[in-house]
Amino acid sequence: xxRHSKTRTGKRASAKTARRGHAVAMEHRLGAxxxxxxxxxxxxxxxxxxxxxxxxxxTSALTRFANNTIHQNVAEQGLTIxxxxxVDGRTARASTNKTDDESLRRVTTAALDxxxxxxxxxxxxxxxxxxxxxxxxxxxxxxxxATPADRARxxxxxxxxxxxxxxxxxxxxxxxxxxxxLANSRGLFEYYDDTRxxxxxxxxxxxxxxxxxxxxxxxxxxxPETLARRASEKAAGSRAPREIPAGRYTTxxxxxxxLDLVGFLFYDFASTCVADQxxxxxxxxxxxxxxxxxxxxxxxxxxxxxxxPFDGEGVPRKKVALVERGIPVNLVYSRASAKKAKANPTxxxxxxxxxxxxxxxNLVFAGGNASTEEMIRSTERGLLITRLWYIREVDPYQKIxxxxxxxxxxxxxxxxxxxxxxxxxxxxxxxxxLSNVEMLGPAVRASGEESFDMVxxxxxxxxxxxxxxxxx
Amino acid sequence: xxxxxxSAIEKxxxxxxxxxxxxxxxxxxxxxxxKNGQVGRAAEAESLGIGLRVIAHGAxxxxxxxxxxxxxxxACAAEAVAIAKASAMAKRHxxxxxxxQSYVDTWQNPFIKDPFRVPIEMQIAVLLRADAEMRKVxxxxxxxxxxxxxxxDQLFVSSIGSVIHQVKMQSGAGIVATSFAGEEIQKRSxxxxxxxxxxxxxxxxxxxxxLVRHAPRVAEECVALxxxxxxxxxxxxxxxxxxxxxxxxxxxxxHPIELDRVxxxxxxxxxxxxxxxxxxxxxxYGSDIVNVVADARLAHGPGLGTFGYDDExxxxxxxxxxxxxLFTGYLTNRxxxxxxxxxxxxxxxxxxxxxxxxxxxxxxxxxLPGDRKFEDLIASTDDGIYMETxxxxxxxxxxxxxxxxxxxxxxxxxxKRGRMIKTPSYSGITTExxxxxxxxxxxxxxxxxxxxxxxxxxPMQTMGTGHGASPARFRNVKVGIALxx
Numbered sequence: 001x002x003r004h005s006k007t008r009t010g011k012r013a014s015a016k017t018a019r020r021g022h023a024v025a026m027e028h029r030l031g032a033x034x035x036x037x038x039x040x041x042x043x044x045x046x047x048x049x050x051x052x053x054x055x056x057x058x059t060s061a062l063t064r065f066a067n068n069t070i071h072q073n074v075a076e077q078g079l080t081i082x083x084x085x086x087v088d089g090r091t092a093r094a095s096t097n098k099t100d101d102e103s104l105r106r107v108t109t110a111a112l113d114x115x116x117x118x119x120x121x122x123x124x125x126x127x128x129x130x131x132x133x134x135x136x137x138x139x140x141x142x143x144x145x146a147t148p149a150d151r152a153r154x155x156x157x158x159x160x161x162x163x164x165x166x167x168x169x170x171x172x173x174x175x176x177x178x179x180x181x182l183a184n185s186r187g188l189f190e191y192y193d194d195t196r197x198x199x200x201x202x203x204x205x206x207x208x209x210x211x212x213x214x215x216x217x218x219x220x221x222x223x224p225e226t227l228a229r230r231a232s233e234k235a236a237g238s239r240a241p242r243e244i245p246a247g248r249y250t251t252x253x254x255x256x257x258x259l260d261l262v263g264f265l266f267y268d269f270a271s272t273c274v275a276d277q278x279x280x281x282x283x284x285x286x287x288x289x290x291x292x293x294x295x296x297x298x299x300x301x302x303x304x305x306x307x308x309p310f311d312g313e314g315v316p317r318k319k320v321a322l323v324e325r326g327i328p329v330n331l332v333y334s335r336a337s338a339k340k341a342k343a344n345p346t347x348x349x350x351x352x353x354x355x356x357x358x359x360x361x362n363l364v365f366a367g368g369n370a371s372t373e374e375m376i377r378s379t380e381r382g383l384l385i386t387r388l389w390y391i392r393e394v395d396p397y398q399k400i401x402x403x404x405x406x407x408x409x410x411x412x413x414x415x416x417x418x419x420x421x422x423x424x425x426x427x428x429x430x431x432x433x434l435s436n437v438e439m440l441g442p443a444v445r446a447s448g449e450e451s452f453d454m455v456x457x458x459x460x461x462x463x464x465x466x467x468x469x470x471x472x
Numbered sequence: 473x474x475x476x477x478x479s480a481i482e483k484x485x486x487x488x489x490x491x492x493x494x495x496x497x498x499x500x501x502x503x504x505x506x507k508n509g510q511v512g513r514a515a516e517a518e519s520l521g522i523g524l525r526v527i528a529h530g531a532x533x534x535x536x537x538x539x540x541x542x543x544x545x546x547a548c549a550a551e552a553v554a555i556a557k558a559s560a561m562a563k564r565h566x567x568x569x570x571x572x573q574s575y576v577d578t579w580q581n582p583f584i585k586d587p588f589r590v591p592i593e594m595q596i597a598v599l600l601r602a603d604a605e606m607r608k609v610x611x612x613x614x615x616x617x618x619x620x621x622x623x624x625d626q627l628f629v630s631s632i633g634s635v636i637h638q639v640k641m642q643s644g645a646g647i648v649a650t651s652f653a654g655e656e657i658q659k660r661s662x663x664x665x666x667x668x669x670x671x672x673x674x675x676x677x678x679x680x681x682x683l684v685r686h687a688p689r690v691a692e693e694c695v696a697l698x699x700x701x702x703x704x705x706x707x708x709x710x711x712x713x714x715x716x717x718x719x720x721x722x723x724x725x726x727h728p729i730e731l732d733r734v735x736x737x738x739x740x741x742x743x744x745x746x747x748x749x750x751x752x753x754x755x756x757y758g759s760d761i762v763n764v765v766a767d768a769r770l771a772h773g774p775g776l777g778t779f780g781y782d783d784e785x786x787x788x789x790x791x792x793x794x795x796x797x798l799f800t801g802y803l804t805n806r807x808x809x810x811x812x813x814x815x816x817x818x819x820x821x822x823x824x825x826x827x828x829x830x831x832x833x834x835x836x837x838x839x840l841p842g843d844r845k846f847e848d849l850i851a852s853t854d855d856g857i858y859m860e861t862x863x864x865x866x867x868x869x870x871x872x873x874x875x876x877x878x879x880x881x882x883x884x885x886x887x888k889r890g891r892m893i894k895t896p897s898y899s900g901i902t903t904e905x906x907x908x909x910x911x912x913x914x915x916x917x918x919x920x921x922x923x924x925x926x927x928x929x930x931p932m933q934t935m936g937t938g939h940g941a942s943p944a945r946f947r948n949v950k951v952g953i954a955l956x957x
Contacts, residue, residue, distance in 0.1 A: 063558070064930055066737045070559040074534040074931075075551050076827040078521060095517035097538045110516055117593040118514055119600075148533075148558035156562040170739035172930045200930075202740040211740075276507075277613045277652035355505055355512025355616070389743070392864040394877055394954045395895070396657045402875050402954060404868040406743075425866070425873055425899070427954050449741060467953050468899060470873035471746070 028059035028077055028177065029144065032191040035181035038081060038099065043185050045108040048085035048115065050127045052184040054312075054351055056080050059144075060176025060196075063151040068159040068169055070152060084352060085111035086127070090118040091353055121353070123336045127184040128314050134301060136192075136309050139177065143195035143219040146175035154199075158228040162203060165232055171201035175219060182314050192308035197222045198447070202407060203231040207472065208241065208420060210234025211387050211407035213256065215447045217306055234386060234408035238420035243469055244411065246424060250382030250438075251464035252375045252412065255446035257385045258459050261430055262365065263451020264393060264401055269298070269322050270348075271337040272357025280399045280431065281328050290326040290434035293368070297321050298332060298348070298360030304445040304455045305362045312351035320346050322360065326435075334358040367457035368440025375439050375460040377415045383464075384410040384417060388426075391450045399430040403450075404470065424466035436462045473498075473637075476540055477629035480524045483549035485631060489526035489533075489556065491569070493630035495783060496522045497826040502588060505618040506599040508607065512616075514592065521826035524552045525784075530566030531559035536827040569806040570817050572786055574633035579780025581770065583641045583674030587621040590675045595619050598683060599647075605687035606649045611695035614650035615687075618667060619643075619678060620924075634785040642776065642936065643677045644670030644924060647687060649694040658894065660694035660879055662686045664715045665862050670922030670936060672774040693880060693892075700892035703881065705952035709856035710898055711849060711945045714913075716878055717839070718921035718939035719862050724902040725757075725764055726837040726937065728871035729793055730820075730928075731802040733832075735811065742928050743869025746902070747799065749812060755799040758906030761842055764794040766803055768819060768835035773920040775938020777835035779822075784830055786819035793837065797907070805832050824933035831929050836920065838940030842912025846943055849911055851887040857951060858882045858889060859896045864954070867902075875899040877954050897954035905946060913942035 039053040057079045064072035081104070082095040092114030096107040151173045162169035179193040199222045200213040210231040214222050253261070265280070273279040281289075299319040300307050309317050313335055320330050333341065334349025337357045348358040376384065386408030394400040405423045412418070441458035477494040484492035498520045505512035521538035522545070533556025537548040587595075599617035606615035622642040629635050646668015648661045663669045663681055671677050712720060728745040732738055747755070758764075765772075768779055768788035781787055784806055791801045803820040804812075821830040850858070859878040867874040881896030882889045920940040927934055 060931070061555075062931055064740075065562065066739055067564070067735070068562075069564045070531065070562040071737055072534070072829055072831075072930075073532060073555045073559040074536075074829050075555060076536045078519075078536075078538045078827055080517075080519070082517075092514040094515065095519075097519045097521065107518075114514055114516060114592060117591065118511055118596070121510065123510075148555045149561070152558040152561040159562050168736065168739075170736060172740060174931070200740055204736070204739060209739075276650075278650060278657055282652065353511065353513055353515075355507040355510075389869050390866040392866045394864050394897070397652075397655055400955065402864065402866045404866065404873070406869050423868060425868075425875060427875075427956070467956065468873065468875075468950075470868045470870075471901065472868075472870060472872070 030057050030179060032181065035179065035191060036183065036189055039181065039183035042083055042104055042108050045105050046085065048087050048112045050086040050185050052084040052127060054082040055181045057179040058176065060174060061148065062172055062174035063148065063155055064172045065155045065159060066170035068162050070155055073148060081107065083107050083111040085115040087112060087115045089120040089124055090115045091121060091124055092118055093353065125335050127186045128188050129186045130188050131310065131314055131316050133190060133309050133316050136301065138194035138217045138306055140195045140218045143175055143197050143217060144177040146219055151175065154224040158201060158224050161225065161228055167232060167235055168204040169201060169228065173224065174198045180308060182310065188314045190310045190314050194306055199224050199227055201228045201231045203228065203235040205235045205239060208235050208238040209407045210238065213447045215453055238408050238410065241420040241422045243422045246466045246468050248463040248465050250379055251461050252372065252379065252382060252384045253459050253461060254372065254386055255444050255456050255458050256448040257388045258456045259446040259454050260388045260391055260448040260450035261401060262456060263454065264391065265430060266363060267359050269331055270357050270359045271331040271333045271341055274331055275337065275340065278396060280397055285328050288326050289328055289431060290323060291437050292325050293437055293440060294323055294326050294434045295366035296323040297364045298362050299364045300362040302362065302364050302455055307362055311347045311349040313349050315345045315347040315349060317347035332358050332360045361452060364455040365443055365457055367443030370439040370441050372441060372458050376412050376417060379412045380414060382412045384412055387448065394427060400427060401430060402427045422472060423470045425468040425470065426465060427467045428465045433461050433464065438462055473627040476522055476545060477627055479545050480522055480549055481629055481631050483546055484524055484526045484552055487549060487553040489528045489553055491527040491631055492524065493628065493784060494522055494524045495626055495628050495823065495826055497624060497626040499825060500588065500623045502621040504592060504595050504599065506596065506603050507616050508614060509600065509603055511596055519825065522548065523826045524548055525829060526552045526556050527567050528553045528556035529560035531556050531563045532567060533559060534829045567807060568810045570809040570815060572806060572817065575781065575785060576635045577780065578637045580639040581641060581672040581774055581778060585675035587643050587675040588623065602647045602683040602687040605684055606647065606691040609688065609691035609695055611651050611653060612649050612691050613652045617647040617683065619645040628781065628783065628785055630785050636781045636785060638780050640672055640779065641674055642670060643673050643675060644668055644922065645678045645681055645683060647683050647690060649691040651694045651698065653698050656698055658694050658697040660690045661861055662690045664921060665879060667924055670776055670924045672776065672778050696892060697880060697894045700894040703893050703896040703952040705956050707948050708951045709853055709945065709947050710949050710951060711853065711856060711858045711943055713860040714917060714919045714941045714943055715921055716859055716862050716876065717941040717944050719865055720876065721837055721839060721939050721941060722923055722937060723865060723867045724871060724874055725793065726834040729802050730832045731804045731808040734802065735808060741930050746870045746872050751799055753798065753800055756797055756907065757794045757799040757903055758797045759909045760797045761912055762794050762797050762906055762909055763840040764837065765840065766791045766793050766835050766837050772836050773940065775836040775920045776922040776924060776936030777938035782819040782821045783823045784821040786817045789819045791818040803832050803834065822935055824935055828933050831933065833928065833935045834926065834937040836938030836940060839912065841915040841918045841942050844911050844913050846913050846917050849913060849943060849945055850884055850889055853884045853945065854886055856884040857893060857896055858884055863895065872901050874902065875954060895955060896951065898949050898951045899953050900949055905949065908946045908948055909944055910947055911945040913944065917942040
């Protein structure tokens with residue numbers, strides 16, 4: 001994959017950012033000690049029975065390009081301090097981004113005042129004391145130190161490539177760092193920071209387009225030129241799309257397309273969602289639902305994942321097997337939903353108060369060994385899909401989703417790609433789709449636009465239901 | 473506020489910017505929700521910061537900060553100008569802005585009751601009463617309610633001399649009943665799905681919605697949906713209620729008329745538009761009775777797209793978008809108006825907050841009322857389906873092909889509303905659909921709906937938009953494909 005290969009340009013940019021931009025990154029990085037200092041200030045101000053402080057600090061920048069030029073170029077820096085007060089079995093939250101003493105006093109009082117007028121919550125548990133966390137290291141100084149000039153150089157290079165190919169490009173290159181700290185008056189203090197780099201590129205021709213995207217904590221893993229070349233090849237390959245009839249097709253979904261579909265399953269794995277009887281797993285736990293080749297975990301510790309190793313109440317996240325060989329076997333739990341279900345918390349709870357409970361945000365699908373080329377070679381007639389768009393749920397229990405194909409939809413005939421076709425609308429049950437998977441590629445970190453990033457494979461699926469065709 | 477904004481402008485100009493504008497925004501939120509008899513969310517939040525936009529070396533730069541100190545503003549200005557200079561590395565031409573006057577003004581939307589002064593326990597009590605009413609109905613497995621309030625106090629200052637202070641107060645609320653039975657989840661919402669109704673009004677909006685009174689009906693319809701008939705498949709006449717019609721306008725008119733999308737600036741994420749420049753004043757978008765405006769003026773109503781000035785200092789305007797079926801206008805800003813040779817922006821630059829760059833957004837994109845009574849519309853329909861309250865929505869990235877489903881529908885046979893239909897859906901091609909519109913209800917049935925969750929831009933910005941609509945009829949529309957086998 002592109003993120004593991006480095007062109008000369010990518011290497012140069014990374015080395016330069018490391019030298020010149022380090023001071024900028026350190027200026028914006030507050031660090032655990034500073035966030036702890038803010039939290040302790042609030043504990044001194046608070047008159048609540050228990051107090052929790054959740055602080056997040058973000059520094060990010062994004063260079064946006066279209067029509068082979070940079071047209072938007074932005075940076076932001078911000079801090080949010082969120083205080084939860086508990087008094088007499090009642091709880092509420094107030095937040096601010098102001099750090100002066102008066103504002104901290106006001107937000108602390110506001111949380112308490114809000115809590116006092118709440119009905120008592122019988123499910124509220126005492127706050128946790130200090131927890132033992134598994135260390136994760138996802139802060140990369142080179143990423144944090146990237147400058148506007150670094151991003152502009154990479155983008156300029158992609159724009160020149162598009163010019164040379166007589167194509168038009170649009171996309172983004174963003175870099176940033178995030179810090180979060182969770183502390184409470186029972187002595188818990190947890191801190192996490194990470195960096196993120198993202199490059200997304202669309203290449204357009206008169207009647208076609210292609211797309212590629214990658215994200216990583218390491219800017220050195222992002223290779224804009226390789227991604228742009230892939231998008232360019234897709235745009236060139238999808239010229240003059242033919243209209244073929246809607247229907248059921250054997251379909252090869254690239255990882256980004258898989259991600260955006262299976263991403264709609266994530267909240268169904270929440271214990272609260274099942275208890276509320278709005279999950280597609282309600283009444284189906286322990287029963288064969290998907291094909292034998294489908295296994296899914298939530299695993300924040302996976303090397304291709306990002307995210308903190310603790311949840312909204314500070315519970316250490318566990319790796320949870322959600323689906324084993326097609327059978328949904330476990331859900332994820334917050335402390336409150338675990339108590340109700342007589343299970344153990346898994347470290348997936350949202351910040352309180354929350355009616356939604358919990359969710360897994362680090363899904364990892366078991367992959368296979370098939371390359372996309374092998375999937376194509378083994379297909380007599382089918383479709384190859386780059387990316388999906390505007391996906392929405394039509395039926396929550398059968399998990400029927402609708403959406404469109406986009407930026408590279410190809411016809412496969414007799415084991416090879418024979419041209420492009422006009423984009424389709426699909427109406428497809430994800431349960432049925434995951435029962436019809438014939439081949440799996442290696443699981444990779446995929447990034448789309450409809451779901452958060454996950455580790456998923458490309459899939460070859462039989463009888464995928466395309467219901468209508470659009471005009472391009 | 474003003475001192476901070478002026479300082480940012482001065483420091484930007486001193487570092488080489490040829491134009492600068494700053495927005496200081498102080499945003500306050502309150503969110504409350506209930507679920508099955510318990511409080512879900514009870515939270516307040518505030519956020520204060522500044523965003524500075526500059527042109528330097530002929531290119532744009534933007535930086536934002538919540539460090540509102542002398543050093544913080546200095547660093548923000550330095551970063552904005554440095555970013556603009558980096559942008560200039562890949563520029564094709566210098567940024568050109570359509571001319572605009574400077575304004576010194578204040579504006580605030582009217583409201584009667586400040587929702588932040590209404591005790592939160594009173595707001596929770598209303599939601600819990602509606603929740604209890606819904607759960608009295610046998611078969612309801614989940615009852616939910618929510619209210620949200622937002623106050624935006626913002627100051628815009630620009631290097632051409634504008635100083636504009638605006639205060640916007642926004643309120644919204646809704647309830648949802650859900651029922652799981654057999655292998656089916658059904659849902660009914662009031663007054664609209666996905667958060668209810670939202671407007672630039674005070675707590676009086678919530679009182680008028682009267683959530684508690686509507687709760688039993690919502691719950692009863694939800695349970696009844698389990699035994700309703702499935703949606704037929706085929707070509708049918710459909711009548712949309714005003715809330716679903718509002719979303720149809722949003723997706724198949726509001727987005728394609730955004731000129732930044734037409735010019736390719738959103739191609740990587742939100743997509744482009746079928747409304748290429750050659751279609752202006754030549755495309756027959758809809759039938760003769762279709763008249764659509766983009767109207768941000770208070771005279772149009774207190775919608776989520778109502779303001780005094782947009783976020784680059786252009787006064788609120790009313791732009792004809794579709795006139796007697798003919799496509800007549802895009803949504804523009806100062807840069808894109810100049811790019812297509814128009815003399816002035818029609819004022820649609822909006823930002824989610826102090827930390828986001830303003831981009832072209834819908835204001836209130838509304839269809840003008842027709843002349844029909846709703847009862848007459850039903851009575852004059854021999855065979856059709858009446859569809860109410862959105863359940864799902866999707867449209868392609870050039871805004872040609874759409875598919876919607878609604879929570880509930882009813883058959884219309886021989887001019888009378890008949891049996892209930894579950895998960896009705898319809899799909900089509902935008903211009904074919906709008907040209908099939910043959911009746912629109914009058915002002916008496918017209919509602920200015922608020923869509924609080926419109927996403928666009930990179931980084932993503934969520935914006936509230938307004939859509940005035942009354943029920944309308946469309947002929948020969950494809951229905952039922954969403955759940956077809």
